[in-house]
Amino acid sequence: MAMLFLFAGLLLMPAVASADPSEDTHNRAQDFFNAGLALWDERNYEGALVQFSNATTTDPTNIDAWYYQGLTFARLQRYEEAIASYDNVSALDPSNAVVWFNRGTNLARLNRTDEALISYEKAIELDPEYAFPWYNKGNILADSGDYPAALTSYTKAIELDPTFSLAWKGKADILAKMGRSSESIEAYNTARAIDESG
Numbered sequence: 001m002a003m004l005f006l007f008a009g010l011l012l013m014p015a016v017a018s019a020d021p022s023e024d025t026h027n028r029a030q031d032f033f034n035a036g037l038a039l040w041d042e043r044n045y046e047g048a049l050v051q052f053s054n055a056t057t058t059d060p061t062n063i064d065a066w067y068y069q070g071l072t073f074a075r076l077q078r079y080e081e082a083i084a085s086y087d088n089v090s091a092l093d094p095s096n097a098v099v100w101f102n103r104g105t106n107l108a109r110l111n112r113t114d115e116a117l118i119s120y121e122k123a124i125e126l127d128p129e130y131a132f133p134w135y136n137k138g139n140i141l142a143d144s145g146d147y148p149a150a151l152t153s154y155t156k157a158i159e160l161d162p163t164f165s166l167a168w169k170g171k172a173d174i175l176a177k178m179g180r181s182s183e184s185i186e187a188y189n190t191a192r193a194i195d196e197s198g
Contacts, residue, residue, distance in 0.1 A: 025058060025059050026059060026062075028058050028059075029054075029055045029058040029059035029062045030062075032051045032052070032054040032055035032065070033051070033052065033055040033062060033064060033065045033068070035051040036048045036049075036052040036054075036055065036065070036068060036072075037068070039051060040068065040071075040072065045072050045075045045076055046076070048068070049069065049072045049076065052065050052066075052068050052069040053069060055069075056069060056085075056088070060088075063089055066085050066086075066088045066092070067085070067086075067099065069085040070082045070083075070085030070086045070089065070099075070102060070106075073085060074102070074105075074106055074109075077109075079106040079107075080106075080110070082102070082106045083103055083107065086099045086100075086102055086106070087103070095126055096126070097122075097123040097124075097126035097127035097130050097133075098123070098130075100119050100122040100123035100126060100133075101120065101130065101132055101136070104116040104117070104118075104123065104133065104136060105136060107119060108136065108139075108140060116136075117137060117140055120133040120137040120140075121133075121137075124137075130160070131157040131158075131160040131161040131164055131167070134153050134154070134156045135154065135157040135164065135167045135170065137153045138150045138152075138153030138154040138167070138171075138174075141153055142174055147174050147177055147178050148178075150170070151174045151175070151178070154168075154170045154174060155171060157170075158171065163194050163198075165191045165194040165198075166191075168187050168190050168194065169187075169188065169191045172184045172185075172188040175187060
């Protein structure tokens with residue numbers, strides 16, 4: 001089964017106030033950021049990237065602009081640059097689990113799986129109730145052939161979010177590979193029921 005690595009969506013990033021720029025600098029950066037959001041909403045990612053980059057150049061402490069710059073680089077499949085943007089967010093807000101999760105997902109896209117696992121572990125350490133890093137960690141472990149550890153990760157994601165259909169499918173796939181057919185079928189059926197009810 002092809003594994004789907006999730007990126008944290010737009011609603012998962014808490015808004016954080018920029019750290020003490022001058023009011024004029026803050027306002028100019030915010031104008032660039034707002035222009036970037038408008039372009040993002042239109043799916044004009046190249047244009048949005050220009051505006052987010054203008055915002056971070058104008059105010060290097062603008063956490064939201066760095067975050068959206070990272071998201072935009074990821075949409076454009078420029079994963080190294082996305083990681084660098086997320087590193088800037090982490091420097092300004094070290095406790096942000098979403099950023100560590102997204103960083104890990106970009107590393108996974110580059111097949112830098114050992115580093116991705118470290119980022120997912122950091123996201124889990126910062127927010128133990130966050131299901132997404134458990135799921136993506138499970139994908140990497142499954143791909144590496146460590147089925148018991150992958151099963152543990154998928155199971156934890158499901159414990160945190162029982163409606164997490166992809167985690168149920170990952171669990172079903174691993175159970176099948178482990179020869180636990182009846183449990184695998186049950187997990188697949190649960191995933192299908194979740195998908196049909198959604």
